[in-house]
Amino acid sequence: MKVTLFATCLVDMFQSNVGKATVELLERLGCEIDFPESQVCCGQPAYNSGYVKESKEAMKKMIQTFEHAEYIVCPSGSCAFMFHEYQHVFKGDPVWEPKAKKLADKTYELTQFIVDVLKVEDVGAQLEGKATYHTSCHMTRLLGVKKAPMTLLSNVKGLEFTELPGKEQCCGFGGTFSVKMSQISEQMVDEKVHHVEETDAEYLIGADAGCLMNIGGRINRQGKPIKVMHIAEVLNSRTFSFQ
Amino acid sequence: MPMKIGNENFSERVGKGINNSFMRGAVAGAQDNIGARRLHAVEELGNWEEWRSHGEEIRQHVLENLDYYLEQLSENIANRGGNVYFASTPEEANDYIRGVIKKKRAKKVVKSKSMVTEEINLNSSLEDIGCEVIETDLGEYILQIDDHDPPSHIVAPALHKNKEQVRDVFTEKLGYKKSSDPTELAWHAREMLRQDYLTADVGITGCNFAVAETGSFALVTNEGNADLVTSLPKTQITVMGMERIVPSFEELEVLVSMLTRSAVGQKLPSYVTVLTGPREAQDVDGPEEFHLVIVDNGRSKILGTEFQSVLQCIRCAACVNACPVYRHVGGHSYGSIYSGPIGAVLSPLLGGYDDYKELPYASTLCGACTEVCPVKIPLHELLHKHRQVIVEKEGRAPVSEKLLMKAFGLGAASPTLYKWGSKLAPSAMNPFTTDDKISKGPGPLKAWTDVRDFPAPNKERFRDWYKNREKGESKS
Numbered sequence: 031m032k033v034t035l036f037a038t039c040l041v042d043m044f045q046s047n048v049g050k051a052t053v054e055l056l057e058r059l060g061c062e063i064d065f066p067e068s069q070v071c072c073g074q075p076a077y078n079s080g081y082v083k084e085s086k087e088a089m090k091k092m093i094q095t096f097e098h099a100e101y102i103v104c105p106s107g108s109c110a111f112m113f114h115e116y117q118h119v120f121k122g123d124p125v126w127e128p129k130a131k132k133l134a135d136k137t138y139e140l141t142q143f144i145v146d147v148l149k150v151e152d153v154g155a156q157l158e159g160k161a162t163y164h165t166s167c168h169m170t171r172l173l174g175v176k177k178a179p180m181t182l183l184s185n186v187k188g189l190e191f192t193e194l195p196g197k198e199q200c201c202g203f204g205g206t207f208s209v210k211m212s213q214i215s216e217q218m219v220d221e222k223v224h225h226v227e228e229t230d231a232e233y234l235i236g237a238d239a240g241c242l243m244n245i246g247g248r249i250n251r252q253g254k255p256i257k258v259m260h261i262a263e264v265l266n267s268r269t270f271s272f273q
Numbered sequence: 274m275p276m277k278i279g280n281e282n283f284s285e286r287v288g289k290g291i292n293n294s295f296m297r298g299a300v301a302g303a304q305d306n307i308g309a310r311r312l313h314a315v316e317e318l319g320n321w322e323e324w325r326s327h328g329e330e331i332r333q334h335v336l337e338n339l340d341y342y343l344e345q346l347s348e349n350i351a352n353r354g355g356n357v358y359f360a361s362t363p364e365e366a367n368d369y370i371r372g373v374i375k376k377k378r379a380k381k382v383v384k385s386k387s388m389v390t391e392e393i394n395l396n397s398s399l400e401d402i403g404c405e406v407i408e409t410d411l412g413e414y415i416l417q418i419d420d421h422d423p424p425s426h427i428v429a430p431a432l433h434k435n436k437e438q439v440r441d442v443f444t445e446k447l448g449y450k451k452s453s454d455p456t457e458l459a460w461h462a463r464e465m466l467r468q469d470y471l472t473a474d475v476g477i478t479g480c481n482f483a484v485a486e487t488g489s490f491a492l493v494t495n496e497g498n499a500d501l502v503t504s505l506p507k508t509q510i511t512v513m514g515m516e517r518i519v520p521s522f523e524e525l526e527v528l529v530s531m532l533t534r535s536a537v538g539q540k541l542p543s544y545v546t547v548l549t550g551p552r553e554a555q556d557v558d559g560p561e562e563f564h565l566v567i568v569d570n571g572r573s574k575i576l577g578t579e580f581q582s583v584l585q586c587i588r589c590a591a592c593v594n595a596c597p598v599y600r601h602v603g604g605h606s607y608g609s610i611y612s613g614p615i616g617a618v619l620s621p622l623l624g625g626y627d628d629y630k631e632l633p634y635a636s637t638l639c640g641a642c643t644e645v646c647p648v649k650i651p652l653h654e655l656l657h658k659h660r661q662v663i664v665e666k667e668g669r670a671p672v673s674e675k676l677l678m679k680a681f682g683l684g685a686a687s688p689t690l691y692k693w694g695s696k697l698a699p700s701a702m703n704p705f706t707t708d709d710k711i712s713k714g715p716g717p718l719k720a721w722t723d724v725r726d727f728p729a730p731n732k733e734r735f736r737d738w739y740k741n742r743e744k745g746e747s748k749s
Contacts, residue, residue: 042735043695044728049735065739068688076681078638080660080670084682091686167639200597204637209720211635213287216724217601218637247725250710 031148033061034099036092036137038109039071040239048239051266052105052140058266059148068095072112079206082119089116093129101147102137105262106238107169113137114173139169140262141178141237151181157267158188162231164222164245166238167200179237179261186264192229196221203244219248226256237261275363275394276610276624278423283608283631290602296425296433300603303432307594310538311645318534328531329649331524332585335516336576342485342518343567349488353550355563359515363393366568370395370477370510373564374404377508379474383466385492385499386410387479388427388588389514389568391610392623395477396421406477407469409498411462415439418446425604425612428536428590433603466498476506476560480513481587482528483565486521489549490565493529495537499546509551509560515567516584528587531647535589571623579658583618585648590615592642592652598635607632614642618655630669633659677717698730 033056041049053063072092073085093116096102104110114137116130144150163183170176183191202208202218209215222245226234234249234256236242246258279286290296315321335342347357360366374382382404384390396406396417408417412431416422419442424430431439436453443449443461451457478499483490490511492499503509519525525547533539552559575584593599593613604612609620609629617632633656642652664670670678684690705711705718706729714722721727733741 037735039691039695043698043730046731046733046735046738050738053739065736067692067736067740070688070691071681071685073685076678076685078657078660079674079678080657080662080664081678081682082661083665084678085685087682087686091688095688167637167641171640171644198641199600200637200639200641202597202637204639207634207637208724209717211287211598212720212724213284213291214598214601214635215637217291218597219725221601243728244725247721247727250726251712251724 031061031101032064033101033103033143034064034066034096036069036096036102036104036109036113037065038104038106038239040243041105044243045239045260048105048260048262051260051262052103055153055262055266056103059144059150059153064099066095072109074109074112075205077112077119086119089119089130090126093126093133096133097129099136101143102133103140103143104137105140105260106240107139107166107173107175108238108240110137110139111168111173139173139175139237141182142175145178145181152185153182153265155265155267156187157233157264159232160190160192160230161233161235162192162194162226162229164194164201164234164236164241165197166236166241169237182265183235183261186267189264192231195225195228201241201245203240205240208244219244223248223252223254227254232257233264234258235261235264276392276620277628278605278608278610283606286606286608287602290606293433293603295435295438296603297601299433299435301600303429304594304600307537311535311591311594314534314538314540317540318530324527324531325647325649327527328647329585331519331527332587332648335518335520336581336584339516339518339576342520343515345485346483346488346518349485350550350563350565353488355488355550355565357565357567359567359569361569363568363570366393366512366566367395367398369566370512371398371402373508373510374399374402374475377474379404379508381405381407381469381473382475382477383407383409383469383473383502383506384413384477385479385494385502386413386430387477387512388610389479390477390512391424392570393512393568395512407466407473409466409470409502410494411459411496414462414466415442418442423605424610426590426593427588427611427613427615433605470501470505473506475508475510476502477510477512478502480511480517481532482517482519482525483513484522484525485518487549489547491525491529492546493532493542493544494546495543497544500544503546503548503560504558507560508562508564510564510566512566512568515569515572532587532589535591535645535647575622580618580622580655582650583615583622583655585650586615586619587648589647591645591647595641595645597637597639597641602635614652614656618652618659621659626663626667626669630663633663695730695734699732702730
């Protein structure tokens with residue numbers, strides 16, 4: 031199966047390890063990966079801040095870049111949702127609305143793609159340790175992907191899982207919110223870190239680079255001994271087999 | 274109290290909220306508690322998503338036909354001997370109500386809970402003409418005797434106070450000498466209020482829903498105070514926002530159930546008081562004279578706009594109770610009697626962007642509000658629409674932000690620019706980078722790094738790794 035990777039700008043620039051893990055994981059599951067170099071940012075930072083006009087140019091570029099893809103897979107629920115949102119942004123536009131609709135129909139978040147399209151629930155990953163999972167708001171509420179990551183994580187050998195208290199609460203990232211309203215964002219991320227600590231987890235796992243950059247950044251600042259991992263990295267872990 | 278509360282700016286209000294640990298403890302506890310009860314109550318009903326669609330349908334139908342239902346309501350009230358007054362502005366509403374008070378030579382008014390009377394600042398307008406106004410909802414009563422402390426929540430106005438603080442207010446203002454036990458506190462308030470019900474000349478209520486078909490209006494309470502306000506005084510004035518109508522009792526039943534389940538996780542409240550006009554010959558109680566004041570105050574301007582769905586609101590505050598921002602800053606931070614997500618959408622519409630331009634940004638657009646709204650108002654989308662209006666129509670965005678976004682537009686739309694920009698990022702950020710992280714970032718990054726570390730851009734971007742790998746593969 032040919033999969034076109036929408037890596038996201040955060041992964042491309044700051045978390046290339048997540049991109050690598052995604053490629054390796056999907057290849058192991060029998061996919062052939064294509065990464066169109068002309069991909070840019072999905073436009074969400076500008077769009078969510080109210081700069082719809084500015085963001086439309088990025089959206090058009092992305093629509094063109096992925097026009098010929100069969101399946102588009104993205105290791106971030108929020109950015110994958112943004113691809114689904116394009117059709118509403120271009121509503122009424124005779125050229126771009128149908129194109130945006132097509133884009134949405136073939137765009138999947140990584141875990142959603144593995145479970146719903148590849149029909150795989152156990153990717154054969156192994157990672158020893160205690161873990162908890164942050165359910166990102168855009169991925170669960172807006173994209174509607176709730177079960178897939180849990181299904182895949184429950185089959186990771188060696189992983190002892192504890193549910194995160196207050197898991198439905200936003201971590202305080204919110205894109206530009208984190209800098210525009212940093213005072214409030216700080217309180218939100220602090221409560222999230224506090225909840226993560228309550229679980230005694232060694233690993234905080236998430237499926238969205240933005241949330242992880244926020245929670246992880248706060249955990250690092252406070253020097254807490256919690257390792258932040260993207261779900262692609264967890265699912266690509268083969269700890270035992272290499273030992 | 275008018276809609277706007279306090280004169281501090283947004284950041285000062287938020288700072289105060291964040292530093293108020295009493296309030297934050299009370300709010301977080303209430304959110305967790307009410308949130309769990311709400312979830313139980315909606316699961317117990319079953320098919321909640323279908324109920325939501327039904328609730329939305331009822332509210333949208335009313336808004337689409339608001340002129341028809343307003344006319345039907347007014348006619349039915351007039352036919353039952355009631356008086357109806359349409360007020361475009363708070364001043365018109367207050368003038369009319371003052372007129373009734375003066376005509377009745379009323380010295381004392383008892384009130385049941387009403388957000389719209391807060392919105393039009395009715396109490397102080399009546400106090401100005403020497404009329405004593407007594408709030409009878411326990412939460413409102415506490416705030417009123419505490420020198421008119423503003424409400425911080427549309428359903429539980431004194432949510433920001435814990436029981437010890439309430440005891441202190443009672444002790445200082447009412448000479449209360451007992452404990453902070455809620456039962457003892459409530460008994461004391463009941464004793465004080467009982468005298469006021471018996472001696473009041475006029476009862477003023479809000480309106481949860483008006484029933485157009487019968488000319489009735491319904492009040493939902495747990496304290497029974499609305500029953501006393503509407504049965505003892507000889508004159509009754511009900512004030513409603515112009516959109517708070519249902520076509521008939523059939524829709525009333527649906528929305529009351531959705532309201533109480535969403536607001537406090539109850540199947541039904543302790544009291545649903547439904548009244549239709551003044552008392553008739555066979556009635557044993559009820560007012561001799563009835564006035565309905567229908568308040569527009571900017572609502573009709575929202576009709577027909579992209580914000581119309583905000584008028585679907587039934588004031589349950591489920592969005593407030595689910596909001597992670599409200600959780601940490603509390604209701605007073607919004608600077609409006611309408612707080613939380615619904616307040617952040619409604620306040621700029623009713624009160625303008627001058628006072629409320631920050632509110633639409635006080636959200637991560639996490640969608641928790643939209644998810645719990647019983648009538649499916651897309652609250653986070655409306656917050657986003659406000660941002661778009663602020664940036665594109667009002668032109669109120671800061672210049673630095675505008676430039677940044679302009680650059681974003683250019684960079685993001687051009688793969689070449691994007692590619693070179695992201696390639697140069699590691700060297701540009703080098704002076705700020707230690708151990709692969711940035712602890713003190715420049716420009717807009719500073720607000721991020723004040724709170725948390727920022728990762729240094731990868732020296733080998735994902736795209737470089739991918740390209741090298743492809744090259745390697747083709748060689749081998």
